[in-house]
Amino acid sequence: MLNHCGYHGPMEEKNIASAPKRLAVANALAASLPGTSVLADRESLKPYECDGLSAYRQPPMVAAIPANETEVAAALAVARRTATPVVARGSGTGLSGGALPLADGILLSMAKFDKIVSIDAVSRTARVQPGVRNLRISEAVAHLGLYYAPDPSSQIACSIGGNVAENSGGVHCLKYGLTVHNVLKVRAMTIDGDVVDLGSEALDSPGYDLLALVTGSEGLLAITLEVTVKLLAKPEAAQVVMASFPDVESAGDAVAGVIGAGIVPAGLEMMDRLATRAVEGFVNAGYDLEAAAILLAESDGTREEVAEETARMIEVMKANGCTRVACSANDAERLRFWSGRKAAFPAVGRISPDYYCIDGSIPRRSLALVLRRTEEMSVKYGLRCANVFHAGDGNLHPLILYDANVPGELARTEAFASELLELCIEVGGTITGEHGVGIEKINQMCTQFRPGELTQFHAIKAAFDPEGLLNPGKMVPTLHRCAEYGAMRVAGGKLPFPDLPRF
Amino acid sequence: MGGFLAPTFLDSEMSDFIPQLCDHVRRSAEAKTRLRIRGGSTKDFYGGAPTGVAVEMGAYAGIIAYEPRELVLTVKAGTRLSEVEAALAAERQMLAFEPPHFGEGATIGGTVAAGFSGPRRPYAGSARDFVLGARIVNGKGEDLSFGGRVIKNVAGYDVSRLMTGALGTLGILTELSFKVLPRPAAHVTLAFQLEAPQAVEQANLWAGQPLPLSAAAWQEGVLRVRLSGAESAVKAATARLGGDAMRDGDAFWKDLREHRLPFFRAGLPLWRLSLPQAAAPIPTPHAQLIDWGGGQRWVSGELDAVALRASVAAAGGHATLFRGGDKSQGVFHPLQPALAKIHKRLKEAFDPAGILNHGRLYDF
Ligand SMILES: Cc1cc2nc3c(=O)[nH]c(=O)nc-3n(C[C@H](O)[C@H](O)[C@H](O)COP(=O)(O)OP(=O)(O)OC[C@H]3O[C@@H](n4cnc5c(N)ncnc54)[C@H](O)[C@@H]3O)c2cc1C
Numbered sequence: 093m094l095n096h097c098g099y100h101g102p103m104e105e106k107n108i109a110s111a112p113k114r115l116a117v118a119n120a121l122a123a124s125l126p127g128t129s130v131l132a133d134r135e136s137l138k139p140y141e142c143d144g145l146s147a148y149r150q151p152p153m154v155a156a157i158p159a160n161e162t163e164v165a166a167a168l169a170v171a172r173r174t175a176t177p178v179v180a181r182g183s184g185t186g187l188s189g190g191a192l193p194l195a196d197g198i199l200l201s202m203a204k205f206d207k208i209v210s211i212d213a214v215s216r217t218a219r220v221q222p223g224v225r226n227l228r229i230s231e232a233v234a235h236l237g238l239y240y241a242p243d244p245s246s247q248i249a250c251s252i253g254g255n256v257a258e259n260s261g262g263v264h265c266l267k268y269g270l271t272v273h274n275v276l277k278v279r280a281m282t283i284d285g286d287v288v289d290l291g292s293e294a295l296d297s298p299g300y301d302l303l304a305l306v307t308g309s310e311g312l313l314a315i316t317l318e319v320t321v322k323l324l325a326k327p328e329a330a331q332v333v334m335a336s337f338p339d340v341e342s343a344g345d346a347v348a349g350v351i352g353a354g355i356v357p358a359g360l361e362m363m364d365r366l367a368t369r370a371v372e373g374f375v376n377a378g379y380d381l382e383a384a385a386i387l388l389a390e391s392d393g394t395r396e397e398v399a400e401e402t403a404r405m406i407e408v409m410k411a412n413g414c415t416r417v418a419c420s421a422n423d424a425e426r427l428r429f430w431s432g433r434k435a436a437f438p439a440v441g442r443i444s445p446d447y448y449c450i451d452g453s454i455p456r457r458s459l460a461l462v463l464r465r466t467e468e469m470s471v472k473y474g475l476r477c478a479n480v481f482h483a484g485d486g487n488l489h490p491l492i493l494y495d496a497n498v499p500g501e502l503a504r505t506e507a508f509a510s511e512l513l514e515l516c517i518e519v520g521g522t523i524t525g526e527h528g529v530g531i532e533k534i535n536q537m538c539t540q541f542r543p544g545e546l547t548q549f550h551a552i553k554a555a556f557d558p559e560g561l562l563n564p565g566k567m568v569p570t571l572h573r574c575a576e577y578g579a580m581r582v583a584g585g586k587l588p589f590p591d592l593p594r595f
Numbered sequence: 596m597g598g599f600l601a602p603t604f605l606d607s608e609m610s611d612f613i614p615q616l617c618d619h620v621r622r623s624a625e626a627k628t629r630l631r632i633r634g635g636s637t638k639d640f641y642g643g644a645p646t647g648v649a650v651e652m653g654a655y656a657g658i659i660a661y662e663p664r665e666l667v668l669t670v671k672a673g674t675r676l677s678e679v680e681a682a683l684a685a686e687r688q689m690l691a692f693e694p695p696h697f698g699e700g701a702t703i704g705g706t707v708a709a710g711f712s713g714p715r716r717p718y719a720g721s722a723r724d725f726v727l728g729a730r731i732v733n734g735k736g737e738d739l740s741f742g743g744r745v746i747k748n749v750a751g752y753d754v755s756r757l758m759t760g761a762l763g764t765l766g767i768l769t770e771l772s773f774k775v776l777p778r779p780a781a782h783v784t785l786a787f788q789l790e791a792p793q794a795v796e797q798a799n800l801w802a803g804q805p806l807p808l809s810a811a812a813w814q815e816g817v818l819r820v821r822l823s824g825a826e827s828a829v830k831a832a833t834a835r836l837g838g839d840a841m842r843d844g845d846a847f848w849k850d851l852r853e854h855r856l857p858f859f860r861a862g863l864p865l866w867r868l869s870l871p872q873a874a875a876p877i878p879t880p881h882a883q884l885i886d887w888g889g890g891q892r893w894v895s896g897e898l899d900a901v902a903l904r905a906s907v908a909a910a911g912g913h914a915t916l917f918r919g920g921d922k923s924q925g926v927f928h929p930l931q932p933a934l935a936k937i938h939k940r941l942k943e944a945f946d947p948a949g950i951l952n953h954g955r956l957y958d959f
Contacts, residue, residue: 212873213803214796214799214800214803214873215799215871215872215873216799216802216803216872217871236803237803237804237805238803258749259749259753261747265747266746269720269724270747272724272753272756273720273724282933282937284933286933286936287933288931288933288934288937289931289934292869292871292911292912292913293871293911293912294869294870294871294872294874294890294911294912294913295716295717295721295869295872295887295890295891296710296721296760296869297869297913298913298915298927298928298929298930299927299930299934299938299956299957300757300760300761300765300938300941301710301723301756301757301759301760301761302757302934302937304723304753304756304757304759305752305753305754305756305757307753308749308752308753309752325802325803325804325805325806326805327805328805348664351664351665351666352663352664354687354777354778354780355777356666356776356777393805393807393824393825393828394805394806394807394824394827394828394831394832395831396825396827396828396830396831397807397824397825397827397828399827400825400826400827400828401825453745453746453747453748454745455662455665455667455744455745456664456665457662457664457665482747485745485746485747486745486746486747487746487747520743520744520745521743521745522743522745522747522748522749522750523750524748524749524750525745525747525748525749526747526749527749528749529749529750529751533750537750537751540750540751541750541751542739544737544738544739545739545740545741545751548733548737548739548754548944548945549751549752551944551945552752552754552941552944553752554940554944555937555940555941555943555944556937556940558940567751568751
């Protein structure tokens with residue numbers, strides 16, 4: 093399973109709700125939802141206590157599993173009446189603690205919203221409930237020659253509601269875009285219980301682009317009830333070029349070279365040696381284990397286009413000093429080349445008791461620099477780090493390998509991660525390319541944004557949710573929290589928030 | 596209070612422009628003086644009539660950063676769209692949403708504020724799809740930066756995309772970053788004799804097949820389809836689709852984008868119907884021009900706003916009085932009450948004094 097809550101992390105349980113409050117909220121929920129859809133005892137709440145970021149865990153006060161819109165409305169009414177915060181949950185594969193419950197909150201599982209409502213082959217759209225798994229959409233429309241483009245590596249498990257909340261990407265988003273580019277409409281319920289259509293079945297809608305705003309809003313603005321996605325024609329042909337490089341720098345140059353040649357590959361991924369070795373022991377993808385780095389570059393389109401493009405990509409790889417290059421001969425081989433990349437996280441999970449995935453995104457020109465500095469940090473913190481990432485769009489996924497049972501390793505891992513994210517900001521990038529801020533990167537938000545932007549974010553949230561009941565404490569730090577965080581990391585004698593009180 | 600014009604004594608980098616703009620907005624907010632944000636004034640026709648003291652953005656111009664290999668371009672909002680396009684063309688790249696200019700003076704800021712996209716939109720994406728970052732001055736006179744210069748970024752709410760199409764009612768755009776794309780190596784325009792319903796159906800069927808479509812428009816019995824991509828792909832698709840290759844295809848798409856075709860010259864009110872691409876024809880007493888493979892339909896002539904909007908809404912779309920006509924029924928499709936509430940609160944979150952481009956979008 094992707095989401096095994098295997099280890100008990102360092103979170104102390106704060107804000108534990110009083111027993112009477114738990115009882116009152118559970119009873120109020122049970123008045124409008126079937127009894128089996130309200131969970132309040134320790135044992136039944138256990139599966140919800142973490143998402144894919146299993147180092148953070150916290151059981152909710154109560155969990156509700158609504159089966160329809162009326163039940164969602166009832167749960168939100170209880171939340172309003174009892175001033176109880178609500179955390180929505182899809183499949184719980186998130187990697188930033190977005191679905192981490194609150195000790196005094198309701199965990200709203202959308203798992204029962206698992207229907208594909210309709211498929212329209214002519215307009216190339218599908219209406220699906222938020223609990224539908226990403227891959228199921230493509231499977232359901234495959235016979236029409238269509239598919240849903242965003243393909244996170246977690247696509248067998250993650251839900252489309254979670255994808256919208258995180259604006260998830262995948263290996264094909266350089267060419268086909270992120271979730272925000274592939275969704276037409278989100279039907280959502282606000283905390284007030286209003287049902288609103290954000291976007292439309294047409295290509296735009298009147299007024300502000302609330303569809304873009306809600307995409308990537310991590311469950312802070314509204315609860316997604318239904319998503320209309322765009323479907324694309326399955327390309328006639330696809331082929332992967334796999335190239336080996338003697339060092340990560342030349343692989344980085346080859347990435348720039350491909351884009352510089354005017355090619356937008358369907359996917360352009362890099363893996364370093366630690367990653368390929370971990371993968372080969374897990375799935376037999378046929379990777380070159382001697383290479384310091386390998387690149388996987390996919391071309392798709394018409395047969396003629398693919399032939400032309402792969403030939404040009406091979407030239408670029410050679411011009412940048414690749415030591416070996418192969419091209420998938422058929423679809424089975426193409427999928428085998430990808431299988432290693434898609435299984436990279438679980439494979440790394442096999443060579444280390446725990447790993448921590450980072451999601452920084454940087455301008456491609458800084459690739460070599462950031463990879464080199466990562467290596468230095470790996471030595472400094474005494475932790476191994478495997479690199480698997482979306483090279484084409486500069487989205488890094490260094491995986492720091494650690495053992496939570498060794499005292500101090502998690503703390504060192506967090507320090508490593510935080511130094512790396514700040515490096516991403518320094519080179520003009522961002523702390524998260526696709527996994528979201530959640531609770532995990534909330535401190536780094538203080539570095540990435542100034543108080544003005546953070547205040548504007550809070551005002552946006554208040555426009556949807558004035559009482560702050562939807563996923564509070566995630567994604568946008570309070571200025572107060574930033575002041576405390578800043579006090580811990582005074583850089584160059586300058587305080588980032590000099591005018592805020594601190595203790 | 597006078598209008599805001601960048602003083603000429605500033606250095607060429609205009610490093611003081613934004614602080615001075617912030618100051619001006621702050622004072623205007625205190626005085627409750629409404630501001631009208633002006634780029635090249637090429638889109639004054641669109642939306643509610645501009646009112647208030649002009650804030651001239653045209654002088655805040657220039658390309659800040661453009662690295663073709665990053666596929667990212669950052670520009671000051673007052674930069675002319677034509678200048679941006681020329682810089683991209685020199686590197687064989689483009690703004691893939693093919694924005695209309697509607698006049699020589701069009702600026703990149705106005706382009707994003709209006710949120711217009713051209714014929715390539717259904718196949719490549721809209722203006723907001725390509726906006727990566729925005730620096731803005733909100734209605735409180737605060738200089739804020741959202742998004743960034745990288746292709747993937749999910750830190751915080753996506754304010755840059757929210758600004759696209761907001762007609763300057765949430766903030767003054769000062770600097771913008773875009774994802775840009777390589778220009779396709781080849782393209783061709785094919786013409787087919789078809790009636791409107793068949794043309795819409797055909798365009799949708801083709802869009803569901805692996806073909807390098809980059810535009811599809813119908814007018815007066817002719818469906819025109821543009822194919823763009825690698826030389827070999829365009830050739831193979833041309834052979835497959837048949838039709839007649841048009842010599843003046845490029846001119847046609849440009850004239851369509853700029854509303855220079857005779858259809859748009861009638862001087863009558865121009866309605867824009869945004870519909871699900873495969874929607875059946877909406878009957879109107881006047882001729883229609885269909886673009887975006889069925890997703891955008893133009894009607895030129897006097898129409899009853901209420902009746903038109905009812906039939907368009909029933910088909911899942913919305914209707915905008917794009918140019919001219921009687922604006923008393925609202926230029927834009929009325930919002931459902933719950934959505935109107937969110938809109939008003941968002942406006943307040945960015946511009947509590949209500950001074951930025953008042954009335955341009957709705958009555959706030
Ligand atoms: C092995 C592995 C590989 C991964 N690979 C990728 C990848 O390639 N690309 C990528 O982008 N991500 C990847 N992820 C991260 C993760 O799968 C995505 O973020 C995914 O979108 C989360 O979906 P979920 O259904 O599991 O959401 P959850 O984890 O349950 O929730 C995520 C967030 O969405 C909110 N939410 C969920 N449902 C709703 C709803 N109905 N209404 C409102 N808010 C809601 C939650 O409150 C939370 O904030 C990976 C994760 C794993 C474990």
